[in-house]
Amino acid sequence: MEADPSTNPRIEPRLAVQRLSTSFPTEGGLVHAVADVSFSIAPGKTTALVGESGSGKSVTSLTLMRLLAKTANARVSGVARFATREGRSVDLLKIDEQALRALRGNQLSMIFQEPMTSLNPVLTVGEQIAEGVRLHKGLGRSAALADAKRMLDLVEIPAADRRVHEYPHQLSGGMRQRVMIAIAMACDPTLLIADEPTTALDVTIQAQILALMRKLQAETGMSILFITHNLGVVAHHADDVVVMYAGRVVESAPVRPLFAAPAHPYTQGLLACLPGRARLAGRAGQPRPARLFAIRGQVASPLAPPPGCAFEPRCDLAIAACRDAMPELLATGAAREARCIRVAAALPEAA
Amino acid sequence: MKMPPMLRQLLHRRIVLVAAVVLLIIAVLAIGAPWFASFDPNDTAVLQRLKGPSSEHLMGTDELGRDMYARIVHGARYSLAIAALTALGSVIAGTLLGLVAGFFRRLDAPLMRVVDAMMSFPDILLAIALVAILGPSLVNVVLALVLVYTPRVARVVRASTLVVRELLFVEAVRALGVRTSRILWRHILPNLMSPILVQVSFIFAYAILAEAGLSFLGVGVPPEIPTWGTMVAGGQQYAHQAFWVVLFPGLAIIFTALSLQMLGDGVRDLLDPKLKKAL
Amino acid sequence: MRKFLLSKALGMLAVLAIVAVIVFVLTRAASGDPISVLLGDQATAEDIARVQKVYGLDKPLPVQFAYWLREVLHGNLGDSIFLQRPVTQALRERAEPTTLLALMAVAIAAAIGIPCGIVSAVFRGRWIDQLFTGVAMLGASIPSFWLGLVLIQIFAVSFGWFPVSGYGAPDAALAERVHALVLPAAVLGLLNSALIIRFTRASMLDVLGEDYVRTARSKGLAESTVVLKHALRNALVPIVTVVGLTVALMIGGAVVTETVFGLPGVGNLVVSAVLRRDYPVIQGALLVVAAIYVLINFSIDLLYAVVDPRVKVG
Numbered sequence: 052m053e054a055d056p057s058t059n060p061r062i063e064p065r066l067a068v069q070r071l072s073t074s075f076p077t078e079g080g081l082v083h084a085v086a087d088v089s090f091s092i093a094p095g096k097t098t099a100l101v102g103e104s105g106s107g108k109s110v111t112s113l114t115l116m117r118l119l120a121k122t123a124n125a126r127v128s129g130v131a132r133f134a135t136r137e138g139r140s141v142d143l144l145k146i147d148e149q150a151l152r153a154l155r156g157n158q159l160s161m162i163f164q165e166p167m168t169s170l171n172p173v174l175t176v177g178e179q180i181a182e183g184v185r186l187h188k189g190l191g192r193s194a195a196l197a198d199a200k201r202m203l204d205l206v207e208i209p210a211a212d213r214r215v216h217e218y219p220h221q222l223s224g225g226m227r228q229r230v231m232i233a234i235a236m237a238c239d240p241t242l243l244i245a246d247e248p249t250t251a252l253d254v255t256i257q258a259q260i261l262a263l264m265r266k267l268q269a270e271t272g273m274s275i276l277f278i279t280h281n282l283g284v285v286a287h288h289a290d291d292v293v294v295m296y297a298g299r300v301v302e303s304a305p306v307r308p309l310f311a312a313p314a315h316p317y318t319q320g321l322l323a324c325l326p327g328r329a330r331l332a333g334r335a336g337q338p339r340p341a342r343l344f345a346i347r348g349q350v351a352s353p354l355a356p357p358p359g360c361a362f363e364p365r366c367d368l369a370i371a372a373c374r375d376a377m378p379e380l381l382a383t384g385a386a387r388e389a390r391c392i393r394v395a396a397a398l399p400e401a402a
Numbered sequence: 403m404k405m406p407p408m409l410r411q412l413l414h415r416r417i418v419l420v421a422a423v424v425l426l427i428i429a430v431l432a433i434g435a436p437w438f439a440s441f442d443p444n445d446t447a448v449l450q451r452l453k454g455p456s457s458e459h460l461m462g463t464d465e466l467g468r469d470m471y472a473r474i475v476h477g478a479r480y481s482l483a484i485a486a487l488t489a490l491g492s493v494i495a496g497t498l499l500g501l502v503a504g505f506f507r508r509l510d511a512p513l514m515r516v517v518d519a520m521m522s523f524p525d526i527l528l529a530i531a532l533v534a535i536l537g538p539s540l541v542n543v544v545l546a547l548v549l550v551y552t553p554r555v556a557r558v559v560r561a562s563t564l565v566v567r568e569l570l571f572v573e574a575v576r577a578l579g580v581r582t583s584r585i586l587w588r589h590i591l592p593n594l595m596s597p598i599l600v601q602v603s604f605i606f607a608y609a610i611l612a613e614a615g616l617s618f619l620g621v622g623v624p625p626e627i628p629t630w631g632t633m634v635a636g637g638q639q640y641a642h643q644a645f646w647v648v649l650f651p652g653l654a655i656i657f658t659a660l661s662l663q664m665l666g667d668g669v670r671d672l673l674d675p676k677l678k679k680a681l
Numbered sequence: 682m683r684k685f686l687l688s689k690a691l692g693m694l695a696v697l698a699i700v701a702v703i704v705f706v707l708t709r710a711a712s713g714d715p716i717s718v719l720l721g722d723q724a725t726a727e728d729i730a731r732v733q734k735v736y737g738l739d740k741p742l743p744v745q746f747a748y749w750l751r752e753v754l755h756g757n758l759g760d761s762i763f764l765q766r767p768v769t770q771a772l773r774e775r776a777e778p779t780t781l782l783a784l785m786a787v788a789i790a791a792a793i794g795i796p797c798g799i800v801s802a803v804f805r806g807r808w809i810d811q812l813f814t815g816v817a818m819l820g821a822s823i824p825s826f827w828l829g830l831v832l833i834q835i836f837a838v839s840f841g842w843f844p845v846s847g848y849g850a851p852d853a854a855l856a857e858r859v860h861a862l863v864l865p866a867a868v869l870g871l872l873n874s875a876l877i878i879r880f881t882r883a884s885m886l887d888v889l890g891e892d893y894v895r896t897a898r899s900k901g902l903a904e905s906t907v908v909l910k911h912a913l914r915n916a917l918v919p920i921v922t923v924v925g926l927t928v929a930l931m932i933g934g935a936v937v938t939e940t941v942f943g944l945p946g947v948g949n950l951v952v953s954a955v956l957r958r959d960y961p962v963i964q965g966a967l968l969v970v971a972a973i974y975v976l977i978n979f980s981i982d983l984l985y986a987v988v989d990p991r992v993k994v995g
């Protein structure tokens with residue numbers, strides 16, 4: 052993590068994001084979709100970026116890959132240091148297009164939320180996998196196709212020989228997502244960005260895809276930036292968690308400590324929403340509530356943010372000082388941070 | 403005087419503003435033609451025939467010595483009137499047709515087949531045939547062109563109606579027992595105003611071009627009526643010696659049609675993206 | 682696939698049927714009593730009644746329509762009053778200049794329109810996009826006869842590169858005939874490129890916003906590959922439709938251009954037929970022109986099924 056009084060020796064992170072900000076000019080004013088976001092991902096680890104719709108998590112990932120629509124006229128600032136396979140460290144946001152394209156689909160891959168629309172309908176599945184292989188590994192047509200078949204096997208699609216010549220519409224959603232993973236993995240990436248890869252899939256398929264990703268990670272040692280709003284997934288598949296709200300990081304921590312003792316009131320609220328939770332995290336001894344918990348209020352419009360802390364209008368722990376200024380990220384424990392001035396009050400007795 | 407917000411947005415776009423101003427000028431010139439031209443458009447002066455543009459005759463004279471500028475300004479009245487009436491007529495008829503087709507599922511397929519059939523004929527050909535049947539007169543040209551362009555409007559209105567239906571959850575409203583005519587009139591139609599306005603603009607432009615074409619061929623309005631098209635038809639054979647006889651009426655047509663299309667485009671840009679697709 | 686074909690075929694037949702009805706009604710409305718017209722002033726009442734019986738004109742309208750339709754389906758479109766030959770023959774004679782013109786014009790229109798449309802879409806909002814879009818709008822505002830006269834004045838009269846009008850001598854070689862078509866094809870081509878630019882641009886913009894284009898970029902592909910291989914292939918389908926339909930419309934729709942350039946084409950034939958009240962010709966031409974449009978439309982739909990792997994299912 053960022054401030055690192057950890058016991059681990061300093062391993063160079065695969066990706067180190069510092070103070071990333073993305074803003075969009077709109078008719079109503081400048082929208083700060085992502086503001087001052089910092090986090091890092093160690094090699095071989097999975098970091099989950101968690102937040103509800105509109106929290107800025109997708110925009111973060113698209114900004115890192117520089118895949119935002121040109122028409123959006125995004126203003127980006129900050130640094131995103133990526134450690135390449137060759138041992139160099141490049142700033143993804145500053146390198147020129149050509150250098151970025153050499154990394155994309157190669158060392159740095161992305162899979163998207165909608166498998167139904169993320170594949171080109173007029174090209175075969177094999178062609179779409181082979182494309183990246185031909186580009187980055189310089190293989191010829193037939194060698195690349197063989198590679199594509201191998202990838203389909205790797206992502207556990209049966210009858211790969213036949214499938215490789217099929218079109219996306221002939222595959223189910225789950226299989227299409229596997230194809231997306233195959234495309235992303237074709238050139239052995241060291242960092243995979245997965246933007247809500249299972250949100251659009253059935254629950255049973257979700258589990259399969261997640262297991263597949265886990266397996267691939269174990270085999271290749273790649274890092275994963277996993278973007279999701281599903282805390283259940285986070286609990287089982289992430290090593291570190293970064294919680295976002297209204298474009299900012301509000302808490303970051305390793306997964307177990309986060310779930311055991313969330314520091315930020317928003318995180319606490321998120322965990323309390325899980326139907327499995329019998330009581331609000333951190334408030335031991337309370338009786339099981341009769342209703343499902345929901346965080347009161349709504350996310351404020353990005354064009355009219357609250358003065359001070361963005362979560363304040365919805366927070367049960369808010370005090371007058373919360374309205375004064377946006378809180379800074381404060382260390383709340385080993386490799387943990389939270390953006391809340393009430394952290395001292397929110398920290399459970401057992402840290 | 404408060405301007406409706408859409409109008410203000412519209413005029414913010416420079417292009418639309420220019421187009422609107424040009425159209426305004428043309429309209430004013432047309433309506434107030436006698437005051438804006440120093441010559442009578444029908445005054446023949448054989449000695450003055452086919453004279454080039456000069457300080458006296460800004461746009462030269464035609465084959466009968468008539469002042470071109472006066473003829474164009476007066477001709478604007480006829481050309482614009484025909485096109486305006488065409489736009490109005492086809493939009494009204496097309497909207498009715500499109501609304502019905504888009505709203506009543508069972509009528510949709512048969513009505514659209516008829517529309518398809520009518521659109522299988524090239525516009526000009528159909529117009530020529532219709533004028534041939536009805537007889538050459540100003541009113542008949544309008545009637546013919548209305549029949550030609552109604553299917554086009556109907557298609558667009560139908561597509562927009564289908565979109566608006568879904569947006570307004572019409573099924574749900576109907577289930578509540580609201581009368582169909584009320585739904586159509588007070589809920590669906592107001593949402594169609596923008597696409598309809600776009601169509602008015604474009605049909606107006608097409609009609610100007612179509613009428614000019616018909617008149618040029620000699621199958622439109624009778625040649626005595628001075629529209630821009632008949633002017634070109636009359637001056638055609640003198641084109642190589644006195645090109646201005648053809649040039650200026652053509653420019654008038656171009657400016658008008660272009661401004662109308664820019665206006666229509668501007669309105670279309672402001673549309674809800676879902677409705678824009680229907681266009 | 683079979684279901685798809687069947688439903689499309691039925692739809693086509695329905696439209697053709699309505700087209701037939703429209704043409705029938707139009708000509709009956711125009712010609713009133715075509716028999717008197719045919720026989721002239723000298724015919725006696727007996728003659729008229731006899732011929733009416735032969736042609737079934739004493740029967741009610743729907744029956745007349747049935748007779749007429751039967752004749753049409755047998756390839757009999759009647760005889761031209763003025764040209765003294767079967768309408769089908771007159772049309773066949775006129776087919777070549779019109780078809781050649783249509784093909785040349787569409788080739789020009791597509792060659793200009795598609796690349797400009799692609800560039801417009803890729804550089805959306807920039808000056809080149811505004812330029813092309815503006816030019817496209819201008820192109821849609823120019824009357825074809827005016828452009829024709831202008832081009833004649835410049836290239837035929839002043840420069841003398843092309844004939845002022847006409848289609849070459851009856852025995853002229855193909856090259857000479859094509860040469861005579863250059864200016865009219867340029868007129869139609871330029872004017873129709875406007876439509877194709879707008880359509881291509883719109884179609885490309887749609888496709889460029891799709892998720893799979895983003896996926897292609899995320900693979901590190903060069904932008905030109907993304908645009909030409911991934912986007913264009915998907916955008917092409919509606920573009921090809923428009924191009925195909927434009928050809929269809931130009932057959933019979935190039936009336937004004939044919940007249941300006943004195944080309945002996947189908948459109949020109951219809952205009953003279955109208956001026957001379959040659960109803961069989963008007964009727965036959967309308968029918969054939971519309972039928973061709975419907976058939977081309979249908980063929981394009983079929984082509985979709987071949988080109989787009991998804992359509993076979995639907």
